[in-house]
Amino acid sequence: MMFPRLFTPLTIKGVTIRNRIIATGHLTHFASTDGLVTQRLIDYHVARAKGGIGLIITESMAIHPSTAQSQYTIRLYDRQVLPGLRELTSQIKAYGAAVFCQLHHMGREMTSVDTMRPVVAPSALMDPLKREVPHELSKAEIRELVEAYATCTAHAREAGYDGVEVHCAHGYLIQEFLSPLTNHREDEYGGSFEGRLRFAREVIRAVKGAAGQMVVGIRIDGDEFVDGGLSLEDVQEIVVALVAEGLDYVGLSVGHDLNYPPIFPSMDFPLGCFVYLASAIKRLVDVPVYTSHRINDPALAERILEEGHADLVAMTRATLADPELPNKAKEGDVDGIRPCVGCLQRCFHRLRLRAPISCLGNPAVGREREFAPLPASQPRKVAVVGGGPAGLEAARVLALRRHHVVLFEQEEELGGMLRLAARVPHRDELMGIARWQILQLKRLGVEVRLGQRASAKDLAPFDAVVLATGAEYGPPSLVVSEQVPHYNTLEALELGEAEVAGKTILVVDRDYHNKALGLAERLAQMGAQVVVATEEAEVGVDLDLVNKMMIWERLRELGVKSISKARFEGANGEDVLVVHEGWERVLRGVGAVVVVDKPKANTLLAREMESQFPEKAVYLAGNCAAPRLTPEAIFDGYRIALEI
Amino acid sequence: MLAVVLLKKAVFLSESALRPQPVQGLLATRRPFIGAHDLAALHHALSLREQAAVSRVAAITAGGSEADVILCQAYALGADEVFRVPWEGDAGLTDASPVGRVLAGVLAGLPAGVVFCGHLSPDSGRGLVPYVVAQSLGWPLVTRAVKVQMTPDLPHLRIHRDVGRGNREVVECPLPAVVTAVRYPSGWRYPKCARLLAFRRRNVPTLSPPSSPGMPSEKRWLADMEMTRARPRPKKIFTPDENLSAAERMKMIVSGGLKAKKGKVVDGSGADAASKVYEVLVECGYAPK
Numbered sequence: 001m002m003f004p005r006l007f008t009p010l011t012i013k014g015v016t017i018r019n020r021i022i023a024t025g026h027l028t029h030f031a032s033t034d035g036l037v038t039q040r041l042i043d044y045h046v047a048r049a050k051g052g053i054g055l056i057i058t059e060s061m062a063i064h065p066s067t068a069q070s071q072y073t074i075r076l077y078d079r080q081v082l083p084g085l086r087e088l089t090s091q092i093k094a095y096g097a098a099v100f101c102q103l104h105h106m107g108r109e110m111t112s113v114d115t116m117r118p119v120v121a122p123s124a125l126m127d128p129l130k131r132e133v134p135h136e137l138s139k140a141e142i143r144e145l146v147e148a149y150a151t152c153t154a155h156a157r158e159a160g161y162d163g164v165e166v167h168c169a170h171g172y173l174i175q176e177f178l179s180p181l182t183n184h185r186e187d188e189y190g191g192s193f194e195g196r197l198r199f200a201r202e203v204i205r206a207v208k209g210a211a212g213q214m215v216v217g218i219r220i221d222g223d224e225f226v227d228g229g230l231s232l233e234d235v236q237e238i239v240v241a242l243v244a245e246g247l248d249y250v251g252l253s254v255g256h257d258l259n260y261p262p263i264f265p266s267m268d269f270p271l272g273c274f275v276y277l278a279s280a281i282k283r284l285v286d287v288p289v290y291t292s293h294r295i296n297d298p299a300l301a302e303r304i305l306e307e308g309h310a311d312l313v314a315m316t317r318a319t320l321a322d323p324e325l326p327n328k329a330k331e332g333d334v335d336g337i338r339p340c341v342g343c344l345q346r347c348f349h350r351l352r353l354r355a356p357i358s359c360l361g362n363p364a365v366g367r368e369r370e371f372a373p374l375p376a377s378q379p380r381k382v383a384v385v386g387g388g389p390a391g392l393e394a395a396r397v398l399a400l401r402r403h404h405v406v407l408f409e410q411e412e413e414l415g416g417m418l419r420l421a422a423r424v425p426h427r428d429e430l431m432g433i434a435r436w437q438i439l440q441l442k443r444l445g446v447e448v449r450l451g452q453r454a455s456a457k458d459l460a461p462f463d464a465v466v467l468a469t470g471a472e473y474g475p476p477s478l479v480v481s482e483q484v485p486h487y488n489t490l491e492a493l494e495l496g497e498a499e500v501a502g503k504t505i506l507v508v509d510r511d512y513h514n515k516a517l518g519l520a521e522r523l524a525q526m527g528a529q530v531v532v533a534t535e536e537a538e539v540g541v542d543l544d545l546v547n548k549m550m551i552w553e554r555l556r557e558l559g560v561k562s563i564s565k566a567r568f569e570g571a572n573g574e575d576v577l578v579v580h581e582g583w584e585r586v587l588r589g590v591g592a593v594v595v596v597d598k599p600k601a602n603t604l605l606a607r608e609m610e611s612q613f614p615e616k617a618v619y620l621a622g623n624c625a626a627p628r629l630t631p632e633a634i635f636d637g638y639r640i641a642l643e644i
Numbered sequence: 645m646l647a648v649v650l651l652k653k654a655v656f657l658s659e660s661a662l663r664p665q666p667v668q669g670l671l672a673t674r675r676p677f678i679g680a681h682d683l684a685a686l687h688h689a690l691s692l693r694e695q696a697a698v699s700r701v702a703a704i705t706a707g708g709s710e711a712d713v714i715l716c717q718a719y720a721l722g723a724d725e726v727f728r729v730p731w732e733g734d735a736g737l738t739d740a741s742p743v744g745r746v747l748a749g750v751l752a753g754l755p756a757g758v759v760f761c762g763h764l765s766p767d768s769g770r771g772l773v774p775y776v777v778a779q780s781l782g783w784p785l786v787t788r789a790v791k792v793q794m795t796p797d798l799p800h801l802r803i804h805r806d807v808g809r810g811n812r813e814v815v816e817c818p819l820p821a822v823v824t825a826v827r828y829p830s831g832w833r834y835p836k837c838a839r840l841l842a843f844r845r846r847n848v849p850t851l852s853p854p855s856s857p858g859m860p861s862e863k864r865w866l867a868d869m870e871m872t873r874a875r876p877r878p879k880k881i882f883t884p885d886e887n888l889s890a891a892e893r894m895k896m897i898v899s900g901g902l903k904a905k906k907g908k909v910v911d912g913s914g915a916d917a918a919s920k921v922y923e924v925l926v927e928c929g930y931a932p933k
């Protein structure tokens with residue numbers, strides 16, 4: 001076996017976990033708006049259980065009416081959820097995975113939109129992200145919450161869970177009590193180390209009391225990464241004290257409202273970069289420890305186990321991206337694993353949009369039933385034109401369904417827009433998706449014709465045609481100054497160091513996602529002084545919070561400046577007049593302007609097909625249907641391949 | 645129920661007839677002491693008493709009055725009673741088998757529910773006595789215990805055994821039984837001064853075996869409970885310095901932890917490698933300008 005340690009079972013208090021791969025709690029938004037379990041949620045987890053995962057910790061569930069992450073939060077305090085949960089746990093267990101329940105109270109790190117009650121916390125300190133001032137919990141309210149944890153533990157037990165995990169991480173209620181940054185109480189629940197620990201202790205005792213034979217564990221941040229907050233040493237002390245209360249395992253995590261990005265680590269974070277936190281805890285305790293964050297490769301997971309840093313390895317988004325990862329790793333089919341590239345585009349970002357999660361590379365997430373690629377009843381000859389993410393996905397799924405597929409790509413290389421996207425600093429991992437798709441095409445025996453621009457005539461012999469011809473960048477949509485050279489996105493990507501070093505470059509964001517920021521970084525790295533401007537409220541207004549925070553960290557170091565709500569009112573040679581919220585500012589010595597527009601759909605071939613073969617079944621996938629982002633392109637390819 | 649701990653008077657290696665004498669001269673005092681495994685055995689017995697699984701702990705040794713010093717140590721560490729079985733010869737080395745039989749005879753006359761011994765003594769290190777005792781009494785023998793608990797319902801002990809390479813096996817053993825211990829568990833016990841002084845005021849009672857020791861009772865079997873594999877010790881892993889600011893720590897992690905370690909990269913042709921390296925040395929102040 002390729003990964004012997006990964007596939008060694010582990011027994012925790014009588015619960016045998018068949019291998020060391022686990023999915024940590026992750027909110028899916030698959031529950032109903034009443035917080036009830038849906039078939040969609042069951043299908044999602046069953047797919048992972050079938051895929052061979054050892055343990056699933058289901059999403060964080062509300063222990064009390066004063067907490068809700070969104071309207072899709074499962075209300076564990078309400079007995080109405082129990083029949084659904086029972087169904088969920090029994091189906092997960094039927095496929096051999098163990099299942100734990102995450103008990104959760106968000107504390108101040110939420111808004112009252114969904115609960116319509118005051119947000120509560122140990123101290124009345126405003127949450128910097130959600131910007132609501134919480135109500136400081138009274139002692140009676142604390143007692144009520146402790147009881148709520150016990151009640152919900154009993155509910156989890158009734159629902160058939162193998163264990164419960166008390167969420168002490170991510171800056172939520174329990175961490176707020178633990179941390180001196182958020183706990184300013186002067187009673188016995190604050191002040192000293194023991195005082196701040198009291199609430200966690202009481203909760204764990206209450207949970208242990210109600211858990212019976214169930215496993216009881218915690219998830220905790222290994223370091224708050226905020227000066228004056230909990231450091232790794234503090235957390236070591238806390239964990240040792242809590243393990244003495246009889247915990248059966250400890251899970252390590254990182255990130256909270258004062259340091260948000262690590263909760264959902266993007267591709268800016270190196271793989272396995274927080275393993276050291278688990279390692280530091282594992283040295284001290286006898287109970288099993290799990291690590292998480294950016295572990296997407298079974299070889300890395302095996303190494304973590306081999307080096308003794310943890311007993312279980314969370315591969316949460318990795319199994320979100322490919323639920324079959326454990327089975328494939330067991331069989332040694334490493335190339336078959338669809339990678340999680342840490343883009344956050346369809347998991348975390350969709351949570352922020354209050355939409356159900358999915359995955360950039362795996363459109364079947366959350367649609368396990370409808371999107372099962374069943375073999376076609378009548379295999380047909382299908383041409384796919386365009387080897388970008390949409391075309392590759394269409395070709396892959398069509399071939400999987402046993403259609404005869406020929407893929408045309410006018411360039412000498414596959415990958416399309418993903419190849420360009422990966423050229424921006426820190427985005428190279430994106431190409432991992434295309435690489436995986438290309439590999440699958442090879443395995444499935446898809447005929448790929450590189451360097452061949454397909455004409456309508458070439459497509460005539462096929463039963464169906466999928467056009468994934470992408471989009472193009474035209475001339476910049478804005479001229480700031482006639483005397484200064486202007487570039488579109490593609491041209492800007494081709495600029496070399498000699499052309500940009502020492503110049504002031506104005507990057508205008510009319511794409512509103514990551515491209516302007518990515519180009520700004522690339523140009524700044526080559527020695528340009530970069531100003532990014534946008535007519536919107538901020539640059540990259542549609543980019544998710546984590547990616548935006550991470551890129552700005554680097555842009556700040558590179559001295560990149562930004563102007564939001566900018567109007568270009570005139571120019572005098574290289575001096576550009578910008579108006580921002582009533583202020584006028586002259587940007588002097590602008591040597592070049594990059595206008596990052598949305599691309600235009602390339603519909604040439606589609607129109608040709610329509611005029612020459614109006615009867616032919618022609619489908620448009622990705623940017624050639626309407627210019628959007630990579631996840632939508634892949635989704636189109638998958639959806640269309642199911643329709644044929 | 646009584647837990648009995650059999651202690652051996654250990655002496656430094658230079659006393660051993662079977663071992664070379666590497667530290668002779670250095671260790672001239674030759675003061676008897678309790679070996680590490682015997683201490684572990686005593687610890688297990690005392691911890692069973694703390695769990696209220698046994699009511700008293702008795703420590704027994706075989707030897708002349710010079711062996712009382714280790715009984716004194718056992719008493720100071722918390723044993724309720726101490727006894728010496730008079731023995732003229734070398735209780736651990738050449739006489740292991742007869743000593744074992746005599747001790748078994750003594751034990752047969754006590755209400756002992758469990759007998760603990762060290763797995764090996766530091767001097768002779770043959771570990772024969774517990775085998776002989778168990779065989780003579782017809783009791784089950786569980787070796788290499790690292791953790792001992794009483795099961796809640798039955799008069800059984802749940803024993804975690806060290807089966808090598810860090811692996812652990814858990815067995816359940818019916819009582820009475822003989823258990824050998826290998827490792828001192830965490831949580832050191834210290835001798836109590838008051839008990840040391842109290843010991844001086846006592847005479848160590850001696851016990852003699854009956855002339856014909858009883859026959860082995862009916863056979864009892866161990867129940868295998870589980871086998872756990874060794875938990876590997878974590879290897880050293882890059883951990884940012886706690887003294888750095890939070891932002892610095894995070895920066896190190898995001899940059900792959902190598903930021904602080906990354907050396908300067910000098911590129912260019914092989915021909916000017918030497919001069920380029922020299923420039924770097926000058927820049928860093930390692931070489932004169």
Ligand SMILES: Cc1cc2nc3c(=O)[nH]c(=O)nc-3n(C[C@H](O)[C@H](O)[C@H](O)COP(=O)(O)O)c2cc1C
Binds near residue numbers: 025102253265314315
């Ligand atoms: C969509 C999504 C929802 C999440 N919800 C939770 C949650 O409910 N509870 C929790 O402890 N962590 C939550 N997390 C964090 C994950 O458990 C995990 O720590 C994170 O994704 C990093 O691990 P990974 O790189 O293995 O995915 C969530 C992550 C994602 C992407």
Ligand code: SF4
Binds near residue numbers: 342
């Ligand atoms: S959307 Fe991106 S980050 Fe989320 S699971 Fe899929 S690949 Fe990973």
